[in-house]
Amino acid sequence: MKALVLSGGAGTRLRPITHTSAKQLVPVANKPVLFYGLEAIADAGVSEVGIVVGDTADEIREAVGDGSRFGLDVTYIPQDAPLGLAHAVLIAQDFLGDDDFVMYLGDNFIVGGITALVEEFRAERPDAQILLTKVPNPTSFGVAELDEAGVVVGLEEKPKKPKSDLALVGVYLFTPAIHEAVRSIEPSWRGELEITHAIQWLIDGKRDVRSTTISGYWKDTGNVTDMLEVNRSVLETLEPLQEGTVDERTEIIGRVRIEQGAKVCGSRIVGPVVIGAGSVISDAYIGPFTSVSENCRIEDSEIEYSIVLSGSSVTGVRRVEASLIGRDVEVTPAPRNPSAHRLVLGDHSKVQISS
Structure with missing residues (x-):
């Protein structure tokens, strides 16, 4: 079994951060989101991984290397352009060959990993198995429709009128059955080859498509709100560690990780918090669920x-x-300009000015 990891998207919802950095490499608890996915794949016993890359290919290569x-x-x-998830499968066919594979979106985060899911698939080998979770805003996702027996009967990509809340x-x-499916579909109105259309092609052909609904934690870290929430979730599991230096005037409360070479003086830190190597915290307050690179x-x-990403100052x-x-x-206070009131008042005016 192989893995196909998608890391070619532009990350428009995380701009301006992603103007200069791959969205999959934005750190959560001081570790890139992509690394959590790669670790989950390795934990599931899959070792051969194809990473689909786009404009940020050089940055992804530098961060991941040969994967060892x-x-x-x-x-x-x-991938020359982000033309859809099914397009990624299409261009990866030479790498995938006739092997089963897990496709993992590089900016997604799943607590607990995918080992159980992979083991279930290996044991039963349906043509496709999808992971679902209930969401409050299904119009933003691919949505699955299940029948009364829980069998997948339909999929839609970002529907205006969703038939369920299962994203x-x-x-x-x-299995390799997906290759015929991605070759058989046409681009959607977005100009992309949608994986939902390819899976629907399998359903229409009476192939075995199964689903697993998860109740655990999952986030698409495509925007700032979700990125901060994933950071919070990871920090909840933080193991305290003090490898840097902390002076006697500093108060440490709760689970705090201070990495090697970091210096903390005259500050109050309330965990869970991680302070990255070489960082300096001075006369400051660092509150819960904060990651300083x-x-x-x-x-x-x-x-x-x-x-706070690397090399920054507040x-x-x-x-x-x-x-x-x-x-x-660099985040600094704005200069305080002298304030004055300039008035042109008619006769008999009455003006109140706050001091």
């Missing part, structure tokens, strides 16, 4: 429920929260 750090053998598959999670398992500086400031700022701060960013 994850116990994987990685092959990179260039497709970004993990799919296929490597080589950052937080000084005379307060920050909570946020992600100095002299009263309060920052629910924020995603990119790499090499």
Whole structure:
């Protein structure tokens, strides 16, 4: 069995961060989202991985390398444009060959991994197996319709009038039957080859398509709100560690991870919080669910429920929260300009000016 990991999207919903960085490499608890998926694939016993890459290919290659750090053998598959999930399967056919495979969207996050799902698929080998979860906004996802027996009878991509609230999670398992399906469908109104259409083709052909509905935690980290929520979820499981230096004036409360080379002085840190290697925290408050990457500086400031990427500084700022701060960013107070009132008043006017 092989894995196909999709890492070619543009990440428009995470701009401006993704103008200069691949969305799959934005860190959650100081580790790129993509790495969590690769670790889940390795844990499931799959070692041969094809990574579909686009405009950010060089950055993905530099971060992942040959995959050996994850116990994987990685092959990179260039995609000229993001033309749909089924298109990714189409261009990966030479890599996939006649093997079963798991397709994993590189910006998705699933707590608990995919080992049980992969084992179930290996044991029973339906033509396709999809993962579903209930969502409050099904119009934003691919949506599955099940009959009374729980059998998948239809799929729609981002329907205006959804037939259920069951969205497709970004993990799919296929036998080689999917290759004929992706060759048989036409582009959608979006100009993309939709994987939902390919799976529908299998359903219409009376092939064995099964679903598993999960109640655990899943997020598509395509926007800032979801990215912060995933960061919160991962930090909930944080194991405290102190490899950096902390002075006697600092108060540490709860689960806090201070990585090697980090320095904390005169500050109050309330976990769960992770402070990256080489970062300096001085006379600051770091509140719960905050990840500070490597080589950052937080000084005379307060920050909570946020992600700060590498090389950035927040100095002299009263309060920052629910924020995603990119790499090499400087956040400082705005200058205080003298204020004055300029008035042109008619006769007998009455004016009240707050002091």
